Amino acid sequence: VSRDGAAAAGPSAPGLGEFELIRRYFVRDGGSGSAGVALGIGDDCALLAPTGGDTLAVSTDMLVEGRHFFPDVDPEALGHKALAVNLSDLAAMGAAPVGFTLALAIPAAEPRWLRGFADGLFALADRHGCPLVGGDTTRGPLNLCITVFGRVPPGAALRRDRARAGDDLWVSGAIGAAAWAVAVRRDAGCWTDADPAERRARVRLERPEPRLALGVALRAEAHAAIDLSDGLAGDLGHLLERSSDACGEGLGATIEAAALPIDDALRALTQARRLEYALHGGDDYELLFTAPAGTRAAIDAIGRACGLVLSRIGRIDARAGTRLAHPDGRLETVHARSFDHFR
Amino acid sequence: VSRDGAAAAGPSAPGLGEFELIRRYFVRDGGSGSAGVALGIGDDCALLAPTGGDTLAVSTDMLVEGRHFFPDVDPEALGHKALAVNLSDLAAMGAAPVGFTLALAIPAAEPRWLRGFADGLFALADRHGCPLVGGDTTRGPLNLCITVFGRVPPGAALRRDRARAGDDLWVSGAIGAAAWAVAVRRDAGCWTDADPAERRARVRLERPEPRLALGVALRAEAHAAIDLSDGLAGDLGHLLERSSDACGEGLGATIEAAALPIDDALRALTQARRLEYALHGGDDYELLFTAPAGTRAAIDAIGRACGLVLSRIGRIDARAGTRLAHPDGRLETVHARSFDHFR
Numbered sequence: 001v002s003r004d005g006a007a008a009a010g011p012s013a014p015g016l017g018e019f020e021l022i023r024r025y026f027v028r029d030g031g032s033g034s035a036g037v038a039l040g041i042g043d044d045c046a047l048l049a050p051t052g053g054d055t056l057a058v059s060t061d062m063l064v065e066g067r068h069f070f071p072d073v074d075p076e077a078l079g080h081k082a083l084a085v086n087l088s089d090l091a092a093m094g095a096a097p098v099g100f101t102l103a104l105a106i107p108a109a110e111p112r113w114l115r116g117f118a119d120g121l122f123a124l125a126d127r128h129g130c131p132l133v134g135g136d137t138t139r140g141p142l143n144l145c146i147t148v149f150g151r152v153p154p155g156a157a158l159r160r161d162r163a164r165a166g167d168d169l170w171v172s173g174a175i176g177a178a179a180w181a182v183a184v185r186r187d188a189g190c191w192t193d194a195d196p197a198e199r200r201a202r203v204r205l206e207r208p209e210p211r212l213a214l215g216v217a218l219r220a221e222a223h224a225a226i227d228l229s230d231g232l233a234g235d236l237g238h239l240l241e242r243s244s245d246a247c248g249e250g251l252g253a254t255i256e257a258a259a260l261p262i263d264d265a266l267r268a269l270t271q272a273r274r275l276e277y278a279l280h281g282g283d284d285y286e287l288l289f290t291a292p293a294g295t296r297a298a299i300d301a302i303g304r305a306c307g308l309v310l311s312r313i314g315r316i317d318a319r320a321g322t323r324l325a326h327p328d329g330r331l332e333t334v335h336a337r338s339f340d341h342f343r
Numbered sequence: 344v345s346r347d348g349a350a351a352a353g354p355s356a357p358g359l360g361e362f363e364l365i366r367r368y369f370v371r372d373g374g375s376g377s378a379g380v381a382l383g384i385g386d387d388c389a390l391l392a393p394t395g396g397d398t399l400a401v402s403t404d405m406l407v408e409g410r411h412f413f414p415d416v417d418p419e420a421l422g423h424k425a426l427a428v429n430l431s432d433l434a435a436m437g438a439a440p441v442g443f444t445l446a447l448a449i450p451a452a453e454p455r456w457l458r459g460f461a462d463g464l465f466a467l468a469d470r471h472g473c474p475l476v477g478g479d480t481t482r483g484p485l486n487l488c489i490t491v492f493g494r495v496p497p498g499a500a501l502r503r504d505r506a507r508a509g510d511d512l513w514v515s516g517a518i519g520a521a522a523w524a525v526a527v528r529r530d531a532g533c534w535t536d537a538d539p540a541e542r543r544a545r546v547r548l549e550r551p552e553p554r555l556a557l558g559v560a561l562r563a564e565a566h567a568a569i570d571l572s573d574g575l576a577g578d579l580g581h582l583l584e585r586s587s588d589a590c591g592e593g594l595g596a597t598i599e600a601a602a603l604p605i606d607d608a609l610r611a612l613t614q615a616r617r618l619e620y621a622l623h624g625g626d627d628y629e630l631l632f633t634a635p636a637g638t639r640a641a642i643d644a645i646g647r648a649c650g651l652v653l654s655r656i657g658r659i660d661a662r663a664g665t666r667l668a669h670p671d672g673r674l675e676t677v678h679a680r681s682f683d684h685f686r
Contacts, residue, residue: 038398042585043503044435044570045400045493055381056399057388058476060490062446064483092387103405103488133401136488140407145446145479145488147403150388160386226385242385 020138021109026119034131036098036151038070046133048098054151056098059089060079065142068184075113077206078144079120084220085229086148087128088285092227094158094219095150097130104205105140128212156219158289163224163243164319165191168221169253170299172211172308175232176274177204177263180280201265208285214310217302218289225289231282231335232260236322237336240286245318251321255279255334258327261311280337290316355561355585365480366450368461369445377474379441379494389476399441401434401570408485413528418456420549421487428572429491430471430553431565433627437562437569438502440473440494440555448483471555499562501632506567506586508661509631512596513565513642515651517552518575520547522624544608551628557653560570560645561632568632571680574625575603579665580679582631586659593663598622598677601670604654622667623680633659 029039034040036054039047050056063082077129083100102121106113125131130148156301181201185191193199201313211227216227225240238251244251263276269277291299303310314325322334370384377383379645382390393399397583405424410415426443433440445464447454468474473491524544528534536542554570561568568581579596587594605621612620634642646653657668665677 010683027405038497039500044432044568045402045438045500047495047500048399048401049437049497050399052626055398056391056393058391058490060444060446060477060481060488062448062479062481062488064448064481067481067483086351089387093390097387101401101490103403105407105486107404113514136403136405138405138407138410140405140410140486141484142486143405143407143448143483143486145405145486147444147446147490149448154381157382157384157388157390183614201651220468225387251525264671268516305517327682 018137019106025114026132035296037131037133044305048149048150049246050098052271053154055094055154057090057093057152057157058149060147061086072302074122075116080124080207081118082144082146083124084208085285086146088227089210090148090150091150091211091215092225092287094215095152097128098151099131099133100148101144102132102135103145104139105143106150107142110269113163120241125159139145158219158222158225160224160226160239161242161246162289163251165251165316167223167316168293168312169290169314169316170287171261171288171311171313172214174263175259175279175284175286176281177201177265178283180266180277181205181280197268205283211287214287214306214308221295222289222299223292225287228284228286229282230289231280232321233279233334234336235288252317252321253314254320254323254325255314258326259311259313261309279334344684361480362667368457369475377442380474380476381476383476385577391492393441393494396497396633398497399431400438400493400495400500401531402429404429405488417461418459422460424489425489426464426467426494427551427553428628429489430555431570433493434554434558435630436495437558438495439559440471441494442474443489443491443493444478445475445478446488448481450485457491458534485621486590497668501562501565501568503569503582504589506582506594506633508594508659510566510659511636511655512633512657512659514604514629514631514654514656515557516629517604517606518629519620520544520608520628521626523620524548525560540608540611548626553579554630557649557651560649563633564638565632565639567628571627571629571631572625574623576622576665576677577679578631593661595660595664596657597660597666597668599655602654602656604652620678624635
């Protein structure tokens with residue numbers, strides 16, 4: 001089927017074959033000209049060769065319709081987000097992007113949907129110099145699986161298990177808006193876009209920005225890092241649990257409620273609901289990290305260099321558990337309530 | 344939920360959470376102790392560090408219920424096959440396994456299914472020293488996406504685009520049975536297992552063996568290689584197309600019908616149908632490779648060392664197109680009819 005022939009077949013393009021689909025929407029340079037990519041799309045495997053003895057960081061995320069995104073999501077936003085959540089994992093390790101693979105199950109080969117999806121995907125990929133190096137395409141219920149590759153010098157990766165008692169606890173950007181957007185959309189059944197706060201929150205939900213430059217810069221200063229996908233309390237719990245294993249004793253944290261960078265989109269909500277979304281909301285894709293107190297000036301400078309607000313929201317304690325310190329001095333125990341796909 | 348609590352909840356285990364599911368069925372050593380794996384399961388990324396300056400080979404495959412496997416497939420066979428088809432891509436590049444990631448969407452956390460799937464998956468992974476290093480688990484229509492990593496010395500990978508006119512054309516093992524098994528199953532609506540030929544063919548469909556040792560050994564002798572997933576004619580077409588690009592002129596091939604290693608399971612079929620399955624069947628996961636005539640003795644020795652029949656089935660021609668040479672001297676043009684998910 002020629003390019004023109006398939007296009008003439010209309011929006012559902014029954015004549016658009018698998019190889020033509022891949023060629024038309026997903027093969028560009030194939031990644032072979034990119035740093036660290038010895039061979040891109042077109043063979044049984046891609047070949048990656050990180051330079052200078054770098055270690056390769058690998059992460060994979062699967063997005064399912066109705067679970068990770070609304071069925072009517074703008075395909076361009078979906079293309080952006082599918083890659084963004086994977087790049088966010090690289091950011092959390094302090095790794096610089098090398099490339100990614102995409103496995104895609106779609107119910108039908110719809111040119112308009114594929115064009116939008118590819119546009120959103122490659123706009124973000126290009127901004128971060130992260131070429132598509134391989135993949136798989138099949139018919140099936142909509143499912144996107146991206147595996148992303150990054151490079152990091154040996155021993156330099158930001159790991160979850162390196163937090164120490166006494167570390168400052170930091171978070172990038174603003175949090176809570178994405179989860180509020182999901183709640184608003186669920187309650188209303190559709191996007192109204194009438195309210196500026198809702199529009200702002202929707203952008204946070206659909207267009208998360210992976211904090212890649214921040215992650216690389218933090219390698220020199222931070223002890224431990226994780227990206228916020230499950231909600232601050234849940235992800236902090238993961239970090240504490242892993243770090244406790246590494247130290248052989250329980251670690252905990254105290255969060256200053258007043259220091260939490262709650263997104264402006266939540267301004268009209270009660271303080272209790274604002275805290276709820278900030279602590280348990282999820283889908284923020286900001287970085288949560290710990291660093292010794294002596295690095296505060298350096299971390300402030302990194303924030304300025306990256307154009308990001310970095311907020312010191314508390315500290316790592318030698319005592320297990322997570323506590324929320326309210327401005328009136330009250331200490332509240334925080335339990336992780338992160339989203340569980342099987343509960 | 345404690346291990347016993349969840350187990351007591353019965354086969355659909357509504358209390359089995361996502362993290363417990365991952366811990367129980369998929370986290371073992373996490374891969375961190377394995378060669379080439381600096382950090383396995385449990386952080387935002389896995390860290391891979393192939394030794395000795397090796398290049399990293401990467402491939403990804405997505406399997407969808409009803410399309411790549413029957414809904415009633417034995418979960419252990421499915422675990423085996425999901426990894427096997429990915430390892431087969433490493434074999435086709437001459438890469439040795441380093442590890443893999445698994446992204447899994449399942450409708451429900453069923454302990455019996457998960458146990459079977461994990462058993463099949465890890466039995467094959469262990470046999471090839473290929474640890475699970477990361478993944479993702481979510482609820483959704485059954486979908487398995489595996490990304491596999493292998494190592495190969497720089498410049499040594501077996502590529503599709505290196506075939507040359509005059510090369511011998513070889514194929515490993517026996518072909519055609521898997522596709523016949525699919526046809527038998529579709530016609531009957533279920534497996535009967537009454538016929539030994541059908542049982543044999545079903546094993547070929549459900550338990551393909553990735554030819555990893557063969558791939559590594561062939562690096563020293565072969566020019567080009569591809570694994571057979573779409574059918575011999577289609578995959579040969581991919582190889583010829585890529586090699587032609589590399590040479591700047593059309594390449595073709597002649598296949599000797601009498602030399603095709605058609606699986607014994609197809610013995611009772613007419614010669615026309617046997618050829619049909621051998622050329623267009625797919626799902627064989629054998630290696631198709633080209634090598635100069637001077638390597639015949641070396642390749643025979645590799646076959647013996649790997650315990651595999653290697654059949655010399657024809658040659659690469661300077662003239663485009665694929666021709667089937669019948670024993671009576673008749674030359675028949677072969678057109679690729681490989682499976683297309685969007686046709």
